[in-house]
Amino acid sequence: MAGTLVIVVFIAAALAAPALTPHTPVDQELARRLGPPGAGYPLGLDQLGRDILSRLLYGARVSLAMGIVVVGLAGSFGTTVGLAAGYFGRQVDDVLMRATDIFFAFPSLILAMAIAGALGPSLTNAMIAIAAVTWPVYARLSRAQVIQLRNREFVEAARAIGATNGWILFRHVLPNSLAPLVVQASFNMGDAILTAAGLSFIGFGAQPPTPEWGVMVSEGRDYITTQWWVSTFPGLAILLAVTGFNLLGDGLRDLLDPRLRRA
Numbered sequence: 001m002a003g004t005l006v007i008v009v010f011i012a013a014a015l016a017a018p019a020l021t022p023h024t025p026v027d028q029e030l031a032r033r034l035g036p037p038g039a040g041y042p043l044g045l046d047q048l049g050r051d052i053l054s055r056l057l058y059g060a061r062v063s064l065a066m067g068i069v070v071v072g073l074a075g076s077f078g079t080t081v082g083l084a085a086g087y088f089g090r091q092v093d094d095v096l097m098r099a100t101d102i103f104f105a106f107p108s109l110i111l112a113m114a115i116a117g118a119l120g121p122s123l124t125n126a127m128i129a130i131a132a133v134t135w136p137v138y139a140r141l142s143r144a145q146v147i148q149l150r151n152r153e154f155v156e157a158a159r160a161i162g163a164t165n166g167w168i169l170f171r172h173v174l175p176n177s178l179a180p181l182v183v184q185a186s187f188n189m190g191d192a193i194l195t196a197a198g199l200s201f202i203g204f205g206a207q208p209p210t211p212e213w214g215v216m217v218s219e220g221r222d223y224i225t226t227q228w229w230v231s232t233f234p235g236l237a238i239l240l241a242v243t244g245f246n247l248l249g250d251g252l253r254d255l256l257d258p259r260l261r262r263a
Contacts, residue, residue, distance in 0.1 A: 003247025010241055014060035021054040025211040034227045044229040046219060052233055055211040059234065062212045063193050063241065066127055070192040071185050073131035078138025079181060083169050085139065086146025097143070100136045108133040112195060116204040123212070126205035130195050134188055141184055145177035179256040183249055190245035197238050213238050 013020065022040070029035075029049035037044040043052040085096040103111070115129035149155060150173065158168045193213075199205035200214030208215055213234040220230025 001251070003244045003249075003251060006240055006244030007248060010060050010237075010244065011064065013057050014064055017054070017057035017061065021051065021057055023051040023054045025050065025055040025058040026209055027051065027054070034223065034230070036227070037229055043233045044227070046216070046230050047223065047227075052216070052229065055216060056213070056233055056237055058211040059213045059216060060237070060241075062123070062206060062210065063196065063238075066123070066130075066196045067189040067192040067245075069127050070130045070134060070196070071188050073127070074134035074188065075138050075181065075185055077131070078135030079142045079174070081135070082139040082142030082144075083146055083174060083177075086143035087150055087165065087169055087173065093143075096139070100139050103133060103136045106133075109195060109198065112199060113202070113204055116199055121204050121207060123206045123210065126196055126199045129199070129204075130192055134192070137184060137188070138181060141180055142177055145180065146173055149173050149176055183253045183256060186245055186249035186252055190242035190249075193245070194238060194242050 027050060029045065031049070032041075032045055033047055033049040035041060035045040035049075041051055041053070043056065046052055046055070081096050081100070085093040112126075112129040112133045115132050116126050119125035119128065146169075155168060155172055158172050163171075196205055197212070197214030197217065200212050201218040203218075206212035206215050208219065216234035217231045217238075220227070220232075220234075223230050224232075
């Protein structure tokens with residue numbers, strides 16, 4: 001419930017950003033640059049005189065959208081790979097799982113940095129890079145579920161009436177494999193937001209003047225000892241968003257699998 005509440009607040013704030021802030025995220029007041037929190041600017045101003053609250057709320061749109069796109073891409077591709085590997089087995093399983101192992105052999109953040117650097121620094125390329133290092137988790141998880149289900153009675157019954165492999169996979173096997181995949185997706189939303197912020201911080205993700213939380217933290221790092229508010233508030237936003245999705249994932253895991261419920 002706590003995780004859901006945090007996420008709902010972030011989504012509502014992102015959607016209502018134009019109504020909640022009197023400034024746009026790119027409005028500049030150079031005469032008041034690095035101004036502290038006060039009247040009219042509750043969270044202060046950054047090094048270019050832009051309202052941090054406005055950039056924070058508009059940044060929620062960017063970060064949440066990145067998380068949704070990354071999880072959608074990685075989840076769809078990884079689940080499809082896992083379904084094929086677990087259902088067909090043998091050579092198909094060997095080829096797909098060895099390809100998956102190659103991605104697992106590299107630290108995910110380092111590999112994401114390499115892919116984003118090769119593609120070029122941009123928001124779109126950062127999402128592609130994060131999805132590219134995330135899909136193997138879904139592949140392994142869905143494969144394990146399919147191996148448990150492929151010889152169950154309802155699957156054998158579908159084969160007996162002449163159902164195609166595609167129909168069996170997506171009509172019978174996938175729906176019964178969704179619970180752990182949904183839990184994994186909720187955890188990965190937080191991971192995607194954090195990784196995206198990290199890539200933006202080092203210049204491989206969103207580029208200024210895009211109001212993205214990682215960019216905001218990076219822009220304020222030179223002022224952290226004097227104008228602490230420039231980096232602190234976007235950092236807290238990242239912390240709260242990631243914590244919210246982790247709490248949601250933990251709750252969904254307990255809800256969807258009674259064996260894991262705490263006493």
